[in-house]
Amino acid sequence: MSSTFDTVANIIAETCDIPPDTIKPESHAIEDLGIDSLDFLDIAFAIDKAFGIKLPLEQWTQEVNDGKATTEQYFVLQNLSNRIDNLVAAKGA
Amino acid sequence: MRLEYFQLIDRISDLDLRNKTVRVEAQIPQESTIFEGHFPGHPLMPGVLLIETMAQTSGWLIIGNVKFERMPFLAAVKEAKFRTFVTPGTKLDVTAQIIHDGSGYAITKAAIKVDGKAICDAELTLRVMPFPDASFRTQMEETGRRIGFPMEALADG
Numbered sequence: 001m002s003s004t005f006d007t008v009a010n011i012i013a014e015t016c017d018i019p020p021d022t023i024k025p026e027s028h029a030i031e032d033l034g035i036d037s038l039d040f041l042d043i044a045f046a047i048d049k050a051f052g053i054k055l056p057l058e059q060w061t062q063e064v065n066d067g068k069a070t071t072e073q074y075f076v077l078q079n080l081s082n083r084i085d086n087l088v089a090a091k092g093a
Numbered sequence: 094m095r096l097e098y099f100q101l102i103d104r105i106s107d108l109d110l111r112n113k114t115v116r117v118e119a120q121i122p123q124e125s126t127i128f129e130g131h132f133p134g135h136p137l138m139p140g141v142l143l144i145e146t147m148a149q150t151s152g153w154l155i156i157g158n159v160k161f162e163r164m165p166f167l168a169a170v171k172e173a174k175f176r177t178f179v180t181p182g183t184k185l186d187v188t189a190q191i192i193h194d195g196s197g198y199a200i201t202k203a204a205i206k207v208d209g210k211a212i213c214d215a216e217l218t219l220r221v222m223p224f225p226d227a228s229f230r231t232q233m234e235e236t237g238r239r240i241g242f243p244m245e246a247l248a249d250g
Binding site for chain 2: 038049059
């Protein structure tokens with residue numbers, strides 16, 4: 001069974017045509033991989049479908065804009081994968 | 094259809110917020126300067142305007158889904174297929190369904206038929222954002238009333 005990170009990395013590779021070997025847990029989706037907000041909508045759609053969740057993008061964006069969080073907390077892929085795991089766990093609770 | 098104002102929807106004939114579907118009517122005018130150029134002597138409804146018609150149809154569905162609290166803006170068009178030519182004077186039967194209701198965006202599948210025959214279809218992504226200002230929302234509500242947006246449907250879904 002593949003890890004959450006592996007699934008996310010595959011989604012990013014396929015959606016944005018990024019070589020899989022450049023996608024690391026420590027990669028920042030925006031700053032390192034150059035993914036823009038429109039491409040991230042495609043990624044969010046694929047993640048939502050794959051995990052049966054709804055990534056709270058609006059809430060995350062608001063928290064970053066308000067200075068309550070950094071983009072690293074959401075867009076470094078290991079952090080994103082952890083948040084997906086938490087959302088999946090919350091859904092099953 | 095008021096091509097000169099880019100208002101392509103004439104009437105919302107069905108809005109089902111429980112199933113997240115909409116059906117609208119759109120009558121292509123017989124005369125427009127667009128048809129003088131596209132194409133001289135062979136007038137055809139441009140494919141981009143058919144996409145816009147599907148986008149506006151999806152937009153009214155999303156506005157209903159968010160109860161006029163937010164405004165959808167077209168962000169991406171995928172798998173658009175134009176299956177036959179559409180000429181001036183044609184009445185379009187346009188449908189859309191939300192296939193994913195994301196956070197700050199929605200994905201729809203939209204299609205146009207004429208007399209039951211498939212004309213075109215596409216998957217559309219729309220960003221769903223706060224209205225830029227109150228007057229924008231008021232304007233959309235006025236347009237909604239003009240095309241028969243069923244305000245009572247906002248109680249559903």
